[in-house]
Amino acid sequence: MNKIAVFLLVIFAAIVASCDNEEWKPGAEEDVLGIYFDMTRSQQSLMLGLEDPNYIFVTLGRDGGKVATTLDVPVTVTHADPGLNISTTVSFPAGSAYAELKVEITLEDWDHLTYALEIDASHFGSYTRGVTTFEGEIFFDPGPVTTDNIAIYKQLGNVTGLEQFMRLMSSPNPDASQTERANYNVTLMSPKLEAWRQAYASAYPGFSHYSILIPRSSVQDSFTANYLPTGLWYWGQPVDGARLVQPMIGAGNNPNSDVTFMVSRLSTSGAPAGYNAAGVVDGAAAFRDFLNEPTGFTIIVDRNNDDIEEAYWFRSKADPNDWFKVERFHAGWPIVEQEPEPEPEPEPEPEQEAAEPEQEQERMSGEGTEPEPLDPFAELAAALEEPASSEFEEGFHFV
Numbered sequence: 001m002n003k004i005a006v007f008l009l010v011i012f013a014a015i016v017a018s019c020d021n022e023e024w025k026p027g028a029e030e031d032v033l034g035i036y037f038d039m040t041r042s043q044q045s046l047m048l049g050l051e052d053p054n055y056i057f058v059t060l061g062r063d064g065g066k067v068a069t070t071l072d073v074p075v076t077v078t079h080a081d082p083g084l085n086i087s088t089t090v091s092f093p094a095g096s097a098y099a100e101l102k103v104e105i106t107l108e109d110w111d112h113l114t115y116a117l118e119i120d121a122s123h124f125g126s127y128t129r130g131v132t133t134f135e136g137e138i139f140f141d142p143g144p145v146t147t148d149n150i151a152i153y154k155q156l157g158n159v160t161g162l163e164q165f166m167r168l169m170s171s172p173n174p175d176a177s178q179t180e181r182a183n184y185n186v187t188l189m190s191p192k193l194e195a196w197r198q199a200y201a202s203a204y205p206g207f208s209h210y211s212i213l214i215p216r217s218s219v220q221d222s223f224t225a226n227y228l229p230t231g232l233w234y235w236g237q238p239v240d241g242a243r244l245v246q247p248m249i250g251a252g253n254n255p256n257s258d259v260t261f262m263v264s265r266l267s268t269s270g271a272p273a274g275y276n277a278a279g280v281v282d283g284a285a286a287f288r289d290f291l292n293e294p295t296g297f298t299i300i301v302d303r304n305n306d307d308i309e310e311a312y313w314f315r316s317k318a319d320p321n322d323w324f325k326v327e328r329f330h331a332g333w334p335i336v337e338q339e340p341e342p343e344p345e346p347e348p349e350p351e352q353e354a355a356e357p358e359q360e361q362e363r364m365s366g367e368g369t370e371p372e373p374l375d376p377f378a379e380l381a382a383a384l385e386e387p388a389s390s391e392f393e394e395g396f397h398f399v
Helices: 002-020 159-165 191-203 282-289 358-364 378-385 390-397
Strands: 033-039 045-046 055-062 069-076 076-080 084-086 089-092 098-107 112-116 133-140 186-189 209-218 221-229 233-235 245-247 256-262 265-269 297-302 309-317 325-326
Touching: 055 089, 055 133, 069 245, 076 084, 084 112, 084 265, 098 112, 098 133, 112 325, 191 209, 191 282
Parallel strands: 045 133
Antiparallel strands: 033 055, 055 098, 069 089, 076 112, 084 098, 089 098, 112 133, 186 209, 186 325, 209 221, 221 233, 233 265, 245 256, 256 297, 297 309, 309 325
């Protein structure tokens, strides 16, 4: 065994000696740019909020030994959803190992967009880190609409506020079985509109609030000024049968959310005297004229409510700082009065025999001895021994 060990040591020493005699030479340098998508600096899935910019960046890198000069590298967009504008060239500044590729969102209303990018594999070396392909997605979450952000609010692209609101409107000839209208009270107004409301309320204290009645009658919708206790001043659509709310179509309008109001015909129902007197009506008239703005409004679904039909905001397209909010009034406005079904009378409870006075007093005072175990046949035996009562004798007669 010793001779074998010595022999192995001699061979090992010879191998080491031969290695020391050879000079190490590095491999040939690769003639590549070393371009890659840097996955440590880019997020494949991003969530944008209401106040975030309408673009993101994807970071590309290049090998550290090749950063001395500027460099433009082509990028292939293999997929991009409509509404995305992606540059096809990325530019590396001199001295920088990183460059940003801009992905811009051109849609006003959207909720989810995807894209895919690729760089030429010939730019990717054996020792290059990162990858040559990149797939990304962008989500939009505007959060709840509030008085602070209503002027700049953008709703999700898949939310069609106009369709939802119009669906609440009955057909011109509603089914006679319909018993409740979709009516909305104006609960919030922008400062300018609120000043008009207060001016009218100050001049005429009987005024309560504005509302939208859908429908006011079988063929009408109406904006309504409400007075205490039950007075109404209707601002209806034209007699030709057009609906109060009309979708806006054509260039520059979003068919999912842009609307106009057609407020022209006036009528009343129990409105108090002086409701439209000169000098008093100015505040209400200003609001009515505002509703008829030809530039229209953007209808926004209030996502603070679980029920999407509970509340809507109407924002002026002429000035987004002018707006009002409506919320559904659940008390209902019956079209067909129906008699309520009579409630069933409660069944009389079975009479219970009164306790013996002494036993009742003893039970109330808590005095007395421990009760003896109940004999289930004792009461029955006692009843059989008692003579029939006078009531029994008087109530029944045998012939």
